[in-house]
Amino acid sequence: MDIKSILLKKFGFEHFRVGQEEVIRNVISNRDTIAILPTGSGKSLCYQLPAYIKNGAVLIISPLVALMEDQVAIMKKNGEKRVVAINSFLAYKDRQRIMNRLDLYKFIFISPEMLMQNNVAEQIKKLKIAFIVVDEAHCISQWGFDFRPDYLRIGEFLKQLERPNILALTATADNQVLGDIINYLRLETPAVHKHSLDRKNISYSMKQMNSEHEKTAWILERTKKTAGPGIIYVASRKRADELAIYLKEHGISIASYHAGMEQEDRAFIQEQFITGEINWICATTAFGMGIHKNDIRQVIHENMSSTIAGYMQEVGRAGRDGDLSAATLLFTEEDIGKTRFIVQNDLPTETEVRHYFNLIKEGSSKNEATQLSGISETGTRIIDYYLERMPMESALLKIKEQKTEKEKQLQNMLHIINGENCIRKSLLKFYGETLVAAPASCCSVCGLGEEDWLFEMKRGNSTRQIVDWADRLARLLQS
């Protein structure tokens, strides 16, 4: 059966969306593939369709338990029964039952951590696997070096299987991230599908402020007078709660969201935001992955991001429907030191690493060594990863490199914030793209701010008309 008829029969679509068909053809022809496709462009079809052509199960490595559960639920709703997620949500008994009959499933969702467990790995090795999917593959770069080293181990593990082909999926990847994906998944001459990251309907602005107070006042004004739905990203959990309460007291429909909350509450708030019961979300970086909401009009950053990659991920959640949207970043001079501290702090110092190493050598347990050396639990997991592979001096060097890399990323962000060049152009340049034509509402450097249409939207005018207006203006300026 050809893929078009499967598309129609299994999924009910007449045509592929942009990018899908090429990716699917690569997967079918047994080639390692990296697909950088925007969220909401139908990434899951890229592995679901080939799954029905090939023999064996599809293993989908996913970063979040909540995300897996969502995807399993959707697939079941669509009539696919042979789908399961292996994670800590499973009751012991269910897990035993499922692990013993893994061969019954066509789609198996799993976290990298679970995959590394011996008993799980043994069961997986027995399976006939059609191909492997690494969903949200940028997590390798973004989280693997920081606190989830099992992301770095995926490639090694897959080598033990009969090297099934790999499909890596993500929405954004600069060359650095792309390199990490290739290296750590050990991809062999992968086909890379990349589309432009230029989002014409997002207008970027960056504003320097003198104090936290000024930021708060600006955000209140903005949320009161301009259109939502929107996300406000803040730097700490405490601030997320406080700002949400403050804005709520001033009549804004808003809730906070961060990793310090119960899973249940997080899911509930996310749901309310998606359905429109809540207009704004005040969140840490915990919010966003796997959120399907097309009409987000604004993303406000109350602080600078520590990396451009992270900023692009967060900002990219705006305007998936194609209508005009605004991305606004506020910052003060003081933010720089604070941001630097947060990203550098979790990496242990040389003294701490040596102390930890000696304790282990002298026979201390891992727990003891962690406690006595004063290194965070996540920190020791990173050290362990290196120490398993190289002598201590090399491990120390790796951690040092990691610190340098973090500083470089922060400098890249600062460069854009303080730069005098068009923000869109600078962001695209970071991803190796050249800006062809700037839209009317480009960015705060280009001087075509977003204010007017944002206030208009609040008054209830259709955004579609406003897009037309912006297009007309763009054409006028070009001619």
Place this chain on the structure above:
DNA sequence: CGCACTAGTTATAAAACTAGTGCGGTGCTTTATT
């Protein structure tokens, strides 16, 4: 690093100052014990 907060100091007491301390993101997993 830098901000916010607390405890201690001063010495008519009250408020105001100083020094010290705490706090700061992202998520998977999960044993034996409350």
